Structures are given as structure tokens and as C-alpha cells.
Amino acid sequence: MLFRESETIELKEVVVDDIKKEIIAFANCDGGKLYIGVRDDGTVVGLDNADSISLQISNMVRDAIKSDITMFLQLIRQFGV
Numbered sequence: 001m002l003f004r005e006s007e008t009i010e011l012k013e014v015v016v017d018d019i020k021k022e023i024i025a026f027a028n029c030d031g032g033k034l035y036i037g038v039r040d041d042g043t044v045v046g047l048d049n050a051d052s053i054s055l056q057i058s059n060m061v062r063d064a065i066k067s068d069i070t071m072f073l074q075l076i077r078q079f080g081v
Helices: 019-028 050-064
Strands: 009-012 033-036
Touching: 009 019, 019 033, 019 050
Parallel strands: 009 033
Antiparallel strands: none
8 A cells, every 4th residue: 555645644754753743733623644654655664663652652742732632642553555
């Protein structure tokens, strides 16, 4: 499956500090999907430690904003892509 960025889809190969800005932007709009482990060209590279990354992102978002939106974050693992 080849991914493409759009207004509601953001691709990140790795977690970087500014990823929380993308999540907050989606929270302020109609939502969106953030795929981590996918290059900008849509190539899936995967993740070695998805559980650790999920916790890291939840903590980053919780620490970045006053209203806790982590209950709206959902980790969906895509297998076979």
C-alpha cells in the first residue's frame, strides 16, 4: 500500500518533536491520520518499537497542551504493507 499526504493524512518516517503540532492541528480541525514509519514518498519503513513510540507520542501531546486529548489518540498497526 502506497501512502500519500493530504489535508487529513500526514506521513512521518520517525517521531520528531514537531509531531505534536500535527496532532494538535488535526485535533483543531475535523481530525486526520498520522502514519509513523512511512517516508514522505509513501514507502513504508515500519517501526521497531511501536509500543514505546505510542507512549512517547501520548506523553509529548499531554505535556504540550493543557486539555488532555490523549484519549482521542489511537494506535493502529498496519501489517502486511
